[in-house]
Amino acid sequence: MIPLSEYITKRFVCFGIILFFALQVKGDNLLISILGEKTINSLSVKITRGAYSIKKNSSIYNLNKGDRLKIRSGLIVSLNDSVGFEASGFELIGHEYVNHFEILTADGHTYKYDDNLLVSMLTGEVQLMNRVDLDHYVAGVVEGEAGYGLPLEYYKLQAILCRTYGLKNINRHKSQGYNLCDKVHCQVYHNKCKKNDIIKATAATSGLVVVDHDLNLINTTFHSNCGGQTCNSEDVWVRPVSYLRSIKDSFCLGEPHSVWKKKINKEDFKTVFSKNNPIDSLEFDSVLNICQDTARFPHKKIISTKLTRVRSELGLRSTFFSIEPDSNQLLLFGKGFGHGVGLCQEGGIVMARKEYSYVDILKFYYNSVFIVNQRAILFFKE
Numbered sequence: 405m406i407p408l409s410e411y412i413t414k415r416f417v418c419f420g421i422i423l424f425f426a427l428q429v430k431g432d433n434l435l436i437s438i439l440g441e442k443t444i445n446s447l448s449v450k451i452t453r454g455a456y457s458i459k460k461n462s463s464i465y466n467l468n469k470g471d472r473l474k475i476r477s478g479l480i481v482s483l484n485d486s487v488g489f490e491a492s493g494f495e496l497i498g499h500e501y502v503n504h505f506e507i508l509t510a511d512g513h514t515y516k517y518d519d520n521l522l523v524s525m526l527t528g529e530v531q532l533m534n535r536v537d538l539d540h541y542v543a544g545v546v547e548g549e550a551g552y553g554l555p556l557e558y559y560k561l562q563a564i565l566c567r568t569y570g571l572k573n574i575n576r577h578k579s580q581g582y583n584l585c586d587k588v589h590c591q592v593y594h595n596k597c598k599k600n601d602i603i604k605a606t607a608a609t610s611g612l613v614v615v616d617h618d619l620n621l622i623n624t625t626f627h628s629n630c631g632g633q634t635c636n637s638e639d640v641w642v643r644p645v646s647y648l649r650s651i652k653d654s655f656c657l658g659e660p661h662s663v664w665k666k667k668i669n670k671e672d673f674k675t676v677f678s679k680n681n682p683i684d685s686l687e688f689d690s691v692l693n694i695c696q697d698t699a700r701f702p703h704k705k706i707i708s709t710k711l712t713r714v715r716s717e718l719g720l721r722s723t724f725f726s727i728e729p730d731s732n733q734l735l736l737f738g739k740g741f742g743h744g745v746g747l748c749q750e751g752g753i754v755m756a757r758k759e760y761s762y763v764d765i766l767k768f769y770y771n772s773v774f775i776v777n778q779r780a781i782l783f784f785k786e
């Protein structure tokens with residue numbers, strides 16, 4: 405059997421050729437359900453750049469920058485306040501190199517999107533979908549997930565992770581007729597990207613995704629701050645995953661979410677532990693000795709109670725904490741914020757500020773992964 409490193413090296417020249425041709429191909433499109441949490445009975449759409457058209461029966465309606473569409477329940481559409489047409493659904497199709505539009509909902513909110521808009525009516529409400537270029541989608545998600553003022557190298561990392569997530573979950577809403585929703589269930593995507601550095605980082609990493617040693621797209625899980633040590637996947641969930649292994653991380657120490665403190669009632673604490681299996685006072689005393697001052701517990705349970713359940717039931721920032729009894733109260737001294745698996749965002753941002761590359765950061769937090777062009781995966785697998 406050929407070792408993976410040799411396997412990758414042997415195919416490097418071929419990979420270069422594939423990458424060259426892959427980059428000549430126009431990006432993929434995704435169909436994203438947008439604003440699904442709102443009840444929309446009417447809206448207006450304004451073309452903000454490019455040229456659009458709507459094909460309906462044998463007619464073609466053209467729209468340019470500044471033109472407006474008004475859509476009401478029943479899809480009676482008016483174009484620039486003149487009478488339009490009645491339809492159960494249509495697609496607003498962009499024709500220029502760059503096309504974007506703005507949606508104004510009845511509650512006064514404005515949302516801006518790239519590329520195409522699909523409008524349909526189901527159960528009496530207007531349903532909206534954005535048919536969007538993969539990189540336009542990725543840039544919009546990165547802007548929502550990562551925020552502003554971060555190093556370019558960190559935005560490149562987030563762009564690769566968001567692209568990997570989007571493609572790995574491309575069939576998540578297949579039965580509903582689209583690829584992904586715009587909510588936290590998939591990835592939050594509420595606007596086109598407005599920031600040049602994020603657009604630049606997305607373009608610089610276009611096509612790149614992260615795969616494991618079997619060339620499967622990875623689960624790009626991340627959290628705010630690991631507190632100095634990340635978790636194994638099975639410590640938080642059930643299945644051990646080869647690339648989600650616990651590592652020591654000194655980069656996030658001293659960052660905004662690296663430590664926390666919480667005072668809780670001793671009885672409330674006991675209730676969590678005795679919920680399924682009543683525990684005696686001796687056992688409870690041993691629970692009170694929880695001490696993770698220098699490292700996380702190498703196992704995930706304390707007297708058969710999962711630390712993740714303790715965290716969720718007591719509303720703790722992490723499972724990485726020590727206890728100091730204080731009469732009837734307990735003082736919890738904790739580290740980190742989030743589940744602790746995969747990328748530690750605050751640590752990754754510090755690494756990028758210290759001029760580590762996105763490849764260094766990715767390989768630090770995800771064990772034995774590879775960055776490849778998405779179009780080359782099938783070639784490698786074959």
Ligand SMILES: [Zn+2]
Nearest residue numbers: 584585589590
């Ligand atoms: Zn979803």
Ligand SMILES: [Zn+2]
Nearest residue numbers: 630656748751
């Ligand atoms: Zn960390």
